[in-house]
Amino acid sequence: MVGPASGGRIPRQVLSVVNGGQETVMPVRPASIAGSDFGPIEFTKEDVEALLNERIKPKNKFSLKEKCDAMNDYIKRLRLCIKWFQELEGDLLLEQEEHWKMLESAEKKCSDMEMLMGEKEEELNSIIMALRKNYTALQEKCAKEESDKLAAMVSLTKEKDARLSAERSRSPILEELERAQRESSSANQKILSLNDMYKRLQEYNTSLQQYNSKLQSELNQNNEILKNVEKEKVAVLENLSSLRGYCTSLQDQLTATKASSNETMKLKEALASEVGGLRLDLQQVRDERDRQLSQVEELSAEVLKYKEWTGKSAGELENLTTKSNELEATCASQNDQIKKLQEKLDAAEYKLEMSDSSAFEIRTGYEEQKKVNSELQFRLAEAELKLVEGESVRKKLHNTILELKGNIRVFCRVRPLLFDEAAGDEPKAVSFPTTTENLGRGIELLQHGQKHSFVYDKVFVPESSQEEVFVEVSQLVQSALDGYKVCIFAYGQTGSGKTHTMMGTPGNDDDKGLIPRSLEQIFECRQTLQNQGWKYEMQVSMLEIYNETIRDLLTTSRTGSTDSRAKQYAIKHDANGNTHVSDLTVVDVHSSREVAFLLNRAAQSRSVGMTQMNEQSSRSHFVFTMRIMGVNEGTEQQVQGVLNLIDLAGSERLSKSGSTGDRLKETQAINKSLSSLSDVIFALAKKDEHVPFRNSKLTYLLQPCLGGDSKTLMVVNVSPAPSSINESLCSLRFAARVNACEIGTPRRQTSVKQLDARLSYG
C-alpha cells in the first residue's frame, strides 16, 4: 500500500489492490467509482507517481497500439480522475473552510486551554515543588535506605554465611526432623489409638458402671430377698419352736390323759370285779334266803302238822317255835344283808356308770388330742420342709450374692499402731473416707503430701475386731460346706497383721483369727445340717512353703531332724482339676477341738524368725486345707468343698528388713514367690493365654483356686505406721489390681457319684 505521496495532496480514498503479485493503488471515491461506467481503474504505482508528478511513462511491454489504446483509455480515465479531483478539490475547499472555522474555534479553545494550562502549570509547579521537596525527602530516605540496604546487605551476607553453615548442618537436622516427624506421626497414631482406647475404655467403664449399678441393685434386691428369707426363716423357726413346745405339752397332756385313762380303766375293772363279787354275794344271800324261806315254809308246814297233833308234846312244839324264830331272825338279818348288799351294788353300779362316762370323756379327749397331735406333726413336718427349702434358697441367694460380688474379692485391714510406732506429731498416714459412697470401702494414704485413694470390697479400720472381720468372711466359709472351693489368703508387708488376722492370738477367745473361727462355724453348721439329712466327712492337711520347698506340718515322722523336712513333696493336678501333694499327711477330723489341736501342732512346726520389722515373723507361706465331703441321705446328693486358708509370708524390702545370711535367702525366696503370685494375678487379669502358675510352688499349688472356679478372697493387711508408707502403698496398689481381676466363675461341686477320697486343694 502506498502512504501519502510526498509533494502532493493525496485523495483521501485510495484503494490498494494486490493483483497477480503486483500491488495496484486506486484512488477511490466510492459513490462515483463503484457506479462508474469505466469499471475499475488499474494503474501501477509508478503510473500514479507519474500522474502525481505529471509525468506519464507508459510501460514498454505492450505493442504500441495496445499502448496507445491503453494510453487513451488511461487518459480517459485520468480525465475522469481530474474531474473527480476537481470535485474533490471543491469538497476539500469547503472542508478546509470548515477546518479553518474549526481551527479558529480550536485556537480559541487553545487559548482558553493555555490559560487553563497556565493555571494548571502554576498548580503543577507548586505540586512539582512539593514533589521536589518530597523527592529530596525521598532521596534522603533513599540514602538512608541505601545505608540500611548496605547494612542489610552486610547482614544478608552474614546471614547467607550463617545459612550456608545452617544448610550444611541442615541435612542431619533434616534427618533428625524426619525421624522426629516419623516418631511424631507414630506417636500421633499411638495417641489416636490411645484416645480410641481411652474412649473405648471410657465406654467400657460406663458400661461397667452401669453393669455395676445393675449388679448393685440386683445385689440389693437379693440382699432384701435374703433378709426376707432370713426373717421368714426366723419366723418359721420361732413358729417351729412354739409348735414344738405346744406339741410337747400336748404330748405330756396325752401321756397324762393316757395314764389317768389307764387308772380309770383299772378302777373300772376293779369296780366291775367288785360289782361281780357283790352280785355273787347277793346271789348267795338270795339263794340262802330262798333256802331259808323254803326251810321256813317247811317248818311252818311242820308247825301246822304239829298243831294238828295238839296232843303231841308241848316241848317239841317249843323247840319248833324257837327254831322257827331263829330262822325268821336269820331271815331278817339276811334281808338286811341283802339290802346292804343291794345298796352297795347300787353304789358300785353308780360308780361304774360314772367311771364309764369319765372313761368315755377321756377317750374322746384322747382322740381329740390324737387328732391335734397328728395335725401338729403335719405342721411340724411342713415347717421343717419350709426350713429346708428356705435353707436351699438361702444357699442359692448367698451364692448369687457372692457371684455378683465377684469370685475374687479383696478386703483391706489396717492394724492399729503398735506401742513402738507411736506417731507423735506426724500427720496420720492412713485415713478413711467418710462419704457414703466409700464408707467402709475406701482407704486413703498420704505419701509426701500426695493423697492416694483406694476402694475395695471392704476396709477394716484399726479398731475392727476379729469378730467383725469374721462376720464378713463367714458367708464365704459357708460356701465350702455348700460344695465350693474357697480360698482365703492374707497378703501384706511383714508385720502388717496377716498372722493376727488368720490365726489370732492363741488362748484368747476374743482374738481368735479367721482360721479357728471358720472351723468352729463349719462344725456348728455340720451339726445343723445333720437335721436336714446331711452327713459330712472332713479331712485337713497343713503345709508350709519355705524357700520354695514344701514342708508337711502334720507329719509325725518329724522329730526335729532336718532329713524328714527335706522330703520332696510333689504337687500334681489330676484330670478332674483336683490338686494333690504326694505323701502329705491328711487327717480325718470330727470336731473343731481336734483341728485346734492340729493347728497348734502345726504352729509349733512353722518356720518363724525374728526380723527387724517383726519379732515373730512368718518366714514361710502357711497353707491350711480342709476338704469337706457331704452326702445327703434323703436326696442322695453329694457335695465336695475345699477350704484353703493361707497366711502368706510377709513381703519386705531387703534394705529395710536388714536381712543377712539365711534371712536374706528366705527374704529373697519370699519376694520371688510373691512376685510370681502377682504375675499370675496380672496374667489372669489380662486374660493372657499363658498364666505362669509354674513359676513358684505357691502359685502352682493354688492354681485351681486362682485360675478356676473357686471363690477367692484376699485380705490385704496394712500397717498405719508412717515409716511403712511405701510398703503399704505397694500392697494397696497390688490389691487394687487384684480387685480389678475377673477370674472364672465359681462352680459348686455336687454330684451323685462316688467321691474321690483323697484330699485335694481344689
Ligand SMILES: Nc1ncnc2c1ncn2[C@@H]1O[C@H](COP(=O)(O)OP(=O)(O)OP(=O)(O)O)[C@@H](O)[C@H]1O
Ligand atoms: N488388728 C490387730 N490388732 C492388734 N494387734 C495387731 C493387729 N494386727 C497385728 N497386730 C500385732 O502386730 C504385730 C505383727 O502382726 P503379725 O505377726 O500378725 O504380722 P504378719 O503380717 O503376720 O508378719 P510376718 O509377715 O512377719 O509374719 C503382732 O504383734 C500382732 O499382735
